[in-house]
Amino acid sequence: MANNIKKNLTRVQQEYKELAQSVEPPRPILKNFIRAFIAGGAICLVGQAIQEMFVHWGGFDEKKAGDPTVAVMILLSVILTCAGVYDKFAQWAGAGSAVPVTGFANSMASAAIEHQSEGMVLGVGGKMFKLAGPVIVFGTVAAFAVGIVHLLIKGGGGS
Amino acid sequence: MLKGHQSWLFENKPFIRSTATVVGPFEGRGPLAKDFDIVHGESMMGQKSWEKAEKVLIEEAAKLAIENAGLTKEQVQFYIGGDLMNQIISSSFAARTLSIPYIGVFGACSTSMESLALAANLVNSGSAKFVLAGTCSHDSSAEKQFRYPTEYGSQKPPTAQYTVTGAGAAIVSMEGDGPVVTSATIGRVIDMGIKDPFNMGAAMAPAAVDTIEAHVRDLGIEPGYYDLIVTGDLAKVGYEIACKLFKKHNFPIEQTEYSDCGMMIYDYETQMVQAGASGCGCSAVVTYGHLLNRMRRGELKRILVVATGALLSPISFQQGESIPCIAHAVSIEAGREIL
Amino acid sequence: MIFLWAFLVGGAICVFGQFCFDVLKLTPAHTMTLLVVLGAIVDGIGWYDPLIEFAGAGASVPITSFGNALVHGALQELKSNGWIGIITGIFEVTSAGISAAIIFSFLAALFVKPKG
Numbered sequence: 186m187a188n189n190i191k192k193n194l195t196r197v198q199q200e201y202k203e204l205a206q207s208v209e210p211p212r213p214i215l216k217n218f219i220r221a222f223i224a225g226g227a228i229c230l231v232g233q234a235i236q237e238m239f240v241h242w243g244g245f246d247e248k249k250a251g252d253p254t255v256a257v258m259i260l261l262s263v264i265l266t267c268a269g270v271y272d273k274f275a276q277w278a279g280a281g282s283a284v285p286v287t288g289f290a291n292s293m294a295s296a297a298i299e300h301q302s303e304g305m306v307l308g309v310g311g312k313m314f315k316l317a318g319p320v321i322v323f324g325t326v327a328a329f330a331v332g333i334v335h336l337l338i339k340g341g342g343g344s
Numbered sequence: 345m346l347k348g349h350q351s352w353l354f355e356n357k358p359f360i361r362s363t364a365t366v367v368g369p370f371e372g373r374g375p376l377a378k379d380f381d382i383v384h385g386e387s388m389m390g391q392k393s394w395e396k397a398e399k400v401l402i403e404e405a406a407k408l409a410i411e412n413a414g415l416t417k418e419q420v421q422f423y424i425g426g427d428l429m430n431q432i433i434s435s436s437f438a439a440r441t442l443s444i445p446y447i448g449v450f451g452a453c454s455t456s457m458e459s460l461a462l463a464a465n466l467v468n469s470g471s472a473k474f475v476l477a478g479t480c481s482h483d484s485s486a487e488k489q490f491r492y493p494t495e496y497g498s499q500k501p502p503t504a505q506y507t508v509t510g511a512g513a514a515i516v517s518m519e520g521d522g523p524v525v526t527s528a529t530i531g532r533v534i535d536m537g538i539k540d541p542f543n544m545g546a547a548m549a550p551a552a553v554d555t556i557e558a559h560v561r562d563l564g565i566e567p568g569y570y571d572l573i574v575t576g577d578l579a580k581v582g583y584e585i586a587c588k589l590f591k592k593h594n595f596p597i598e599q600t601e602y603s604d605c606g607m608m609i610y611d612y613e614t615q616m617v618q619a620g621a622s623g624c625g626c627s628a629v630v631t632y633g634h635l636l637n638r639m640r641r642g643e644l645k646r647i648l649v650v651a652t653g654a655l656l657s658p659i660s661f662q663q664g665e666s667i668p669c670i671a672h673a674v675s676i677e678a679g680r681e682i683l
Numbered sequence: 684m685i686f687l688w689a690f691l692v693g694g695a696i697c698v699f700g701q702f703c704f705d706v707l708k709l710t711p712a713h714t715m716t717l718l719v720v721l722g723a724i725v726d727g728i729g730w731y732d733p734l735i736e737f738a739g740a741g742a743s744v745p746i747t748s749f750g751n752a753l754v755h756g757a758l759q760e761l762k763s764n765g766w767i768g769i770i771t772g773i774f775e776v777t778s779a780g781i782s783a784a785i786i787f788s789f790l791a792a793l794f795v796k797p798k799g
Contacts, residue, residue: 267795279705280714292711330723
């Protein structure tokens with residue numbers, strides 16, 4: 186992360202940084218928290234509703250209904266991204282739109298759409314994971330680490 | 345001729361013979377819309393990509409400026425231009441179309457005055473008869489290159505700025521009439537350790553102040569010499585910081601009106617631009633369109649335009665570097681028949 | 684009842700994300716990465732599944748559940764196939780999500796231009 190590399194600031198730079206911080210308009214933290222809560226909660230509600238529909242009318246059981254639910258949420262997010270609406274919603278909702286899996290889908294769809302001008306292979310194919318890549322990389326590495334820990338603590342082939 | 349340490353005095357007073365400004369639809373909804381020559385209806389401008397649309401902007405501005413000067417492109421000796429795109433492709437590809445001997449420059453958002461200063465110098469020293477100076481920016485191509493894909497849902501903080509979709513071009517020559525370029529000050533790179541690319545105003549303000557102070561020092565004048573000193577795109581946050589810095593340095597900015605192009609081009613009430621505007625096109629279209637129109641109407645006699653630029657790249661930011669900035673100043677005075 | 688908890692828990696996880704944005708000043712990419720890793724760790728301890736039982740979509744929709752699913756896959760395969768399962772199983776459970784995202788994004792790029 187950029188913040189990790191500390192740059193020694195001179196006294197003048199320190200003073201300037203304080204001046205700049207004093208002028209910086211504060212982020213409306215409480216307003217943003219409330220909006221994120223409402224938006225994120227609402228998206229999860231939609232997800233819950235979709236899951237119930239798959240269980241009651243789709244013939245899926247509780248455990249298996251997760252897959253089609255995620256697929257539908259992703260599809261909805263991609264459609265909203267295509268319509269040019271998701272980014273406007275995100276300015277209002279902040280993390281409420283970024284944290285749900287819909288944010289993940291938006292990051293991929295927006296990158297794919299944007300880089301289509303560089304061709305399907307290098308543009309769409311090569312840059313689709315521009316923003317979602319870190320999530321997949323670190324998720325995989327974390328899962329691997331957890332797996333190793335489990336192996337060492339509990340032993341393989343049975344708990 | 346050289347004046348002081350880093351300034352040029354243009355004793356032959358080259359004219360800004362003509363200007364042209366071309367903007368996108370968002371700028372066309374702002375308070376200065378009537379001052380722009382061409383306002384496009386959609387920001388893709390019928391092209392297949394944002395980058396191609398940006399080329400259209402600068403090509404149209406360049407061609408219109410040449411036309412407004414009553415010239416053909418074959419008569420123009422040099423085209424000095426730059427923009428925000430990697431390898432300044434917008435300007436380079438426009439130069440391909442124009443076929444004018446080309447000097448590409450990179451000053452980020454300070455390019456408008458950097459190119460105008462160089463153009464005035466070439467003409468003033470007899471190194472050229474007609475020089476085209478121009479720059480452009482496009483909000484979507486800038487977002488795509490520096491920040492996120494345009495459809496990505498990221499929440500912009502209140503310090504963020506909106507890149508102007510616009511191009512401004514000017515023809516400078518000894519022949520003709522119009523506002524004259526009287527002097528210019530080339531800025532030094534100033535870096536006060538600001539690292540936040542969503543707070544360019546704070547990064548650029550010290551460079552603007554440094555160049556303005558150097559200008560009055562080099563030329564031996566007071567800020568009150570000018571009716572208006574305007575910075576390129578400090579926007580709300582940078583502007584306030586600059587005012588505080590002037591006070592801290594006991595610089596008598598109150599002798600004149602001090603304003604900022606980034607705060608003029610959009611309507612804060614109706615347009616969501618957080619702190620204000622930025623981009624090479626910002627200072628270019630506001631100066632060549634709005635300010636020179638005011639000058640032509642006799643409302644302004646002497647102005648100092650100080651375009652400000654942030655010289656970072658996405659990689660420098662990711663590698664933990666802070667943001668070095670620069671500001672270039674050009675003084676423009678009303679043509680002789682108005683004075 | 685589960686609808687209420689879905690709303691509350693989902694909202695709360697998003698508020699934590701907003702905290703990362705506004706207070707910790709992390710970028711979205713860093714925040715999502717942090718959340719996914721947290722989800723993986725919480726599942727490693729064994730607390731994520733109970734959370735899903737309790738809050739339903741409030742726990743399964745946020746990106747944290749992606750970390751949970753990756754760990755589930757790894758541990759499932761570890762249990763049935765031994766140590767190699769840690770690698771072979773990781774993407775098993777999340778396959779629907781990743782495949783859907785790739786396919787729909789690809790289709791989007793075919794038919795849609797960005798609007799700026």
